[in-house]
Amino acid sequence: MGSKIFVDACLGRETPYTPVWMMRQAGRYLPQYMAVRERAGNFLNLCHNPEMAKEVTLQPLDIVGVDAAILFSDILVVPNEMGMELEFIKGRGPIFHKPIKSQEDLDALRGGEDASSRLTYVYETIELLRAELDRRGDNKALIGFTGAPWTLATYMIEGQGTKSYNISKRMMYKNPELLKAILSKVTDVVKLYLERQIEAGVDVVQIFDSWASAIEPTKYDEFGWSYIIEIVDHIKAKYPDTPVILFPKGVSPFIERGLVYGNFDVFGVDWSTPMALAKEKLGDRYVLQGNMEPCRLYSKEMTTECVESLAETMRGGRHIFNLGHGILPDVPVENAIHFVNECKRASRR
Ligand code: CP3
Numbered sequence: 001m002g003s004k005i006f007v008d009a010c011l012g013r014e015t016p017y018t019p020v021w022m023m024r025q026a027g028r029y030l031p032q033y034m035a036v037r038e039r040a041g042n043f044l045n046l047c048h049n050p051e052m053a054k055e056v057t058l059q060p061l062d063i064v065g066v067d068a069a070i071l072f073s074d075i076l077v078v079p080n081e082m083g084m085e086l087e088f089i090k091g092r093g094p095i096f097h098k099p100i101k102s103q104e105d106l107d108a109l110r111g112g113e114d115a116s117s118r119l120t121y122v123y124e125t126i127e128l129l130r131a132e133l134d135r136r137g138d139n140k141a142l143i144g145f146t147g148a149p150w151t152l153a154t155y156m157i158e159g160q161g162t163k164s165y166n167i168s169k170r171m172m173y174k175n176p177e178l179l180k181a182i183l184s185k186v187t188d189v190v191k192l193y194l195e196r197q198i199e200a201g202v203d204v205v206q207i208f209d210s211w212a213s214a215i216e217p218t219k220y221d222e223f224g225w226s227y228i229i230e231i232v233d234h235i236k237a238k239y240p241d242t243p244v245i246l247f248p249k250g251v252s253p254f255i256e257r258g259l260v261y262g263n264f265d266v267f268g269v270d271w272s273t274p275m276a277l278a279k280e281k282l283g284d285r286y287v288l289q290g291n292m293e294p295c296r297l298y299s300k301e302m303t304t305e306c307v308e309s310l311a312e313t314m315r316g317g318r319h320i321f322n323l324g325h326g327i328l329p330d331v332p333v334e335n336a337i338h339f340v341n342e343c344k345r346a347s348r349r
Contacts, residue, residue, distance in 0.1 A: 004139045006068040009318070009319070009320050010204055010243035010245065010266050010287055011287075014349075016348065017349060018311070018314070018320065019321070020321035020322065021068040021070065022066060022322060022323050022339070023325060024326030025064065026057055026059055026069075027329065028329035029327060029328070031333075033059060036052050043074075044086065046072070048121045050124040050127075053072045054125055057069050057072040057142075064336050065341070067141065068140060069129065069142050071145060071197070073122055075145070076094050076152070076155060077119060078115070078146065078189055079152055081116075081119050082109040082115045095160050096159045097159070099159035100157055106178070106182055112189055116192035123197065126201050127201060129142050129201070143203070143205070145205060146193055148208060148209035148224065148227070149227040151211045152186050154168045154214070156182060165214040168214075169214070172223060179223065183223065187231060190231055191235070194235055195238065204243045205235065206247060207246050207264075209248040209249065210247075211249070212248035212249055212251050213249060217254050220251070228246060228248075228262070232244055232262050232264045233262075233263060236263050244264040246267055246268060247289075248268075248270075251273070252270075252272060255273065264286070265286065267289065268322065270290065270324045270325060271291050271294065275291055275310055275314065278290075288320070289322050290320075290322050290323070291323070292307065292322075292324060292339070293306070294325055294327055297331045297336060298331065299335075303339050304342050307321070307343055308342075311347045319347075321347070
């Protein structure tokens, strides 16, 4: 088998062009995704069905032409299998009906091996995908993923998405021991979860800290970053050749203060961070991934302008094209295809 351009790029090797994928690339902007979700009945059923999850994972490869597939699942299956009842409600997003309020609530949840061994549908989906990608032989990569402990904890504590994070942050300042106990318990599950994903056949893993920017910079290391690095160190000790991508959203103040460290391979740059700043501060240590503002996808001209500018900024550097956060459901498919084609054209060597 030849080498995978996406994996090569994660490891900082020379590639014929800069590979590209999009966060949330399997999703509602694709009519073919909507058709499979309809057949599944709802979103969680789709996550629980390896054949259908495989099908939607592959759709962006076939329809949009990206260089890597990302496992179709959700970060919230982890707290769900720890024992928290989860529902996705149309128009409201994810809901945990019994959020964690106390040490007793936390003690009632499954930890490490007990929780990670219940995620069999994820591992089966990966096994099916591995077999299919190997059969195709076109060297497209498969990305596994997890939420970072802090981002998962916000949902487990708030019970739903939040704008102010006031319940999680009240715990951070008034009961930090409980927050740390939650973060540690989640960290232990996530370590085993990523291990099992790698064993099942993913080429690369990405850690999403989508709500990193909710923590003030002087507290982020203590409640966010240090748990991520514990996970990274655990994975790198066992699987030194598997690239790890970290995506902490909204952290340019931390980048400027030099607070980014750790033994991961790729730093995912969000759209609010200038790529030139990320390159100056981090480009010698990490491959950089990103970072077009996802709403530029509404305009082909604005997409081309950004792709060309990113290609120019990253010329001679180590780069993977992506959006600076997830693609939105009302983006025309042809504009997503245009983005992918433009990335390949503008970076061809
Ligand atoms: O293509 C892919 O990226 C793979 C699948 C994937 C999903 N969620 C599918 C999904 C991935 C990697 C995620 C990660 C995820 N989930 C994150 C981190 C990434 C980010 O965007 O910051 C977060 C915070 C979640 C939690 C979550 N899941 C929310 C807040 C929502 C509701 C918001 C929304 O977009 O509806 C989900 C639902 C969800 N996860 C959908 C998909 C395709 C939409 C469900 C549907 O089909 O209705």
